[in-house]
Amino acid sequence: MKLTKTLMATSALTIAAAGMSFADGHMASEMTIVSWGGAYSASQQNAYHDPYSANTGTKIINDESSPEAVAKLRAMKEAGNVTWDLVDVEAADAIRLCDEGLAMEYDPDELLAAAPDGTSASDDFGDMIVSDCFIPQIVFSTTFGYRTDMVPAGTEAPTGACDVFDLEKYPGKRALNKQPIANMEWALICDGVAYEDVYDTLETDEGQQKALDKLATIKDQTIWWSAAAEPIQLLADGEVFMASSYNGRLFSAIVEQSQPIGMAWDWQMFDLDGWVIPAGLPDDRLARVKDYVMFATDTQRLADQAKYISYGPARMSSAPLVGQHATLGIDMGPHMPTDPANAENTFVNNYSWWADYRDDLDAKFQAWLTQ
Template sequence: MKTRHLFGATALALLPAAAMMAQDQATCENCANTMTVVSWGGAYQNSQVKAYIEPYKAMHPELTVVMDESSAESVAKMRAMAEAGNVTWDLVDTLASDAIRMCDEGLVMEFDDIDAVLAPAPDGTPASEDFGDLLINDCFVPQIVYSTTFGYRTDVADWGGKVPTTVCDVFDLETFPGKRALQKRPIDNMEWALYCDGVAKEEIYDVLGTDEGIERAFNKLNSIKDQVVWWTAGAETPQLLADGEVVIGSTFNGRLFSAIVEQNQPIAMLWDMQDFDLDGWTIPADLPEDRLNRVLDFLYFATDTQRLADQAQYISYGPARSSSAPLVGFSEVLGVDMAPHMPTDPANATNTHLYDYGWWADHRDDLDAKFQAWLTQ
């Protein structure tokens, strides 16, 4: 049975006060003066710093924010800290599937009433309605909708003027020779492999849930394995592409946007079968009261309608609140209209894959072990 980790009687009573306090950002009573925020590094973390952390710190000069770039290892590190009884993190940016796993294990806090924690929309719509179906879990506050997709070099002589148009071109070494970059994890890779081996999208998880399906996915990945550079940080693929070390590679769409628009690299997007996902905040369970108060005050500020729209000024991820979407337009910061670069733009979303959070939460540990074993073969 899952243990519910709520705020405890004292902290729970403070929730409405913390929400009201956050409306007057000049004060934060009984709040810690340091906050450790865990994120992913690179362009995405920079967008958070610019949109959320710097404006909040301007109102709270007493606060020191420590940034940790360990989100890719958040589940393992949270488990280790909980077991040691020494949780040093205050706010953790994580994938939706990882949030589900940490919630099930009691590692992160559950929100009993999300509308007591998050700001309403400007028209008064409660946060629970404004975020809607993206509130997939009681421990998770979504920030952005993003996708894992592919970028490719636009100047590969060996391609004879052709360019990849489908995700299955990643597996076509004859037409598109050269090194590929893939994330060093089973998620996305297993789905793409099965899809390009002829499995219909709606049947992918049924097939992947069998031993035969897992073997089938690995066999497809074997066809390109010796041409793959495996990455663990989202910034790696754009750099590998820029350096010409790979000709095509997967990463988060915002990282590719940064390379293409901000750095003017000879890279183009391959949106076919982009894998939609959510990214958002979790709070470690059982924080001391002063640290919890600070996190709640910051969370109220950082997830309001304007702040989520502000993040889209810096990176091409769609804000999770419905009320934020109309505020996304021309970025004065980057000098570009952001809407066409969003994964949710109709022109980019003609063939998408919807990531199954619950399936991966149930199967991630097992598939991780099998994937790591396959890598060593």
């Protein structure tokens, strides 16, 4: 933390003297940061972008292309023109980008600040560093929201993923992400496959078909979403009864917007999200990115993001600093996916497995959707 504050102060003093970037011209004066938009990007803006820009004078350009990050970075490499400086992706996509040489490998103890007590970044982030290119930021989950005013009279509210498959008990439209991740795992779990056997089952053609057959039971009642804002809007408009979504988006709709939506946590899908730095950036842009990442991943900054959205910080030293919502004053702990009351049955995404199988299963899933 002391090192981070020293770097921030040095940057700010130099900016004030130079009026732009570092006086020696080795650090770019602007950067393009790619993320997911909505409540999540707003939390990054408040916790990271605005303070960093205030300290350094750097112009930050926001791009909301994270859902297409892998395809777009592949295209940029092919064209020889990488226009992004820092990209927010899920862990499995970070592994793919690293394996393909599209993301830069880094040394955590050089790029990231140590914890306030001196614990190294590599120890503080620990197992969250799932790839040589992945800079962990948050723990989040994909789970389900439902319309509280559409629960049939005399019926208990949904509790989790398997209720989405029960059209008799909970009639109405559903909304699911237009990709295989989470949907395939939920389908198998809710069709009786043991948790520990899910990925072994998905490695076989028979297992993949089993998952698709289970999803087929609700296919004609499902609206498939691509952008993270869509399921929240579908729920808000009452167009669907249940929808998969990111827990932070649901928190924003329920707590900040007072929508008639409830959370169904059972079999929430735990996942990691963080930064990758595109490979091959020019020196001035890379220097700016490194300066930003040192700032934005320190212990206090990761805890600060949790003031704005219910995602858990990815480094251990940040967790005790998570407090209240920045404007509502409510305790954020009970709204985190990791809270014991929310995490009785959780499914942890196998990032490495999806990095290996994602392209093939994407193609199979999209073909199934058109049938």
